[in-house]
Amino acid sequence: MLSRSLFVLLLTVLAVSFSGCGKRGGLVYVLEEPQSMTLTASASSTTAKPGDAIVLRVERRTEGKWKQIPLAEVQKGQCWVYQPPAQHEPEVADNVHWAIAPENGAILNRDFRMDHTKVATINIKGTITFTPVSKLKCEDDRAVEGTPISIEVS
Numbered sequence: 001m002l003s004r005s006l007f008v009l010l011l012t013v014l015a016v017s018f019s020g021c022g023k024r025g026g027l028v029y030v031l032e033e034p035q036s037m038t039l040t041a042s043a044s045s046t047t048a049k050p051g052d053a054i055v056l057r058v059e060r061r062t063e064g065k066w067k068q069i070p071l072a073e074v075q076k077g078q079c080w081v082y083q084p085p086a087q088h089e090p091e092v093a094d095n096v097h098w099a100i101a102p103e104n105g106a107i108l109n110r111d112f113r114m115d116h117t118k119v120a121t122i123n124i125k126g127t128i129t130f131t132p133v134s135k136l137k138c139e140d141d142r143a144v145e146g147t148p149i150s151i152e153v154s
Contacts, residue, residue, distance in 0.1 A: 026071045027071065028069065028080040029083065029084050030074065031079065035136050036062070038146070040059045041147050041149050042057045042058075043055065043130070056098070056117060058092050059088075061088050062137075064084065094113060094116045097132070098130055105126070105129075122151065128150070130149045131145055
């Protein structure tokens with residue numbers, strides 16, 4: 001009985017997945033002009049001791065002008081997406097690159113967290129700076145640095 005239920009569930013998931021493809025109707029979005037992005041970073045604490053864990057957070061806001069066109073009209077090599085990027089993402093610390101100065105100042109935990117924060121374990125004494133960096137969709141040559149976070153380690 002369980003295997004029959006699992007089979008029906010699998011068929012339902014597949015049907016829903018394929019029905020989503022048909023809804024797109026071959027329409028995609030292309031970027032019309034450069035985007036702007038703001039990354040606002042924060043930390044659970046601005047002071048620590050070696051060995052402490054600090055939770056890093058980043059809020060991302062993106063603005064850009066996207067035009068919806070038929071997929072057949074996309075130019076060769078032109079970047080396109082099915083959905084433009086979200087204008088506001090309240091937590092993306094696990095989806096940005098972190099520049100850490102000095103480089104050996106902390107280690108970022110690679111474990112997935114449901115809240116999308118990032119945990120850094122402090123390695124050394126002194127001032128450690130964490131700066132979030134994010135690329136812009138369809139603008140591979142551009143990246144945006146967010147507000148740096150300084151942690152004083154004693």
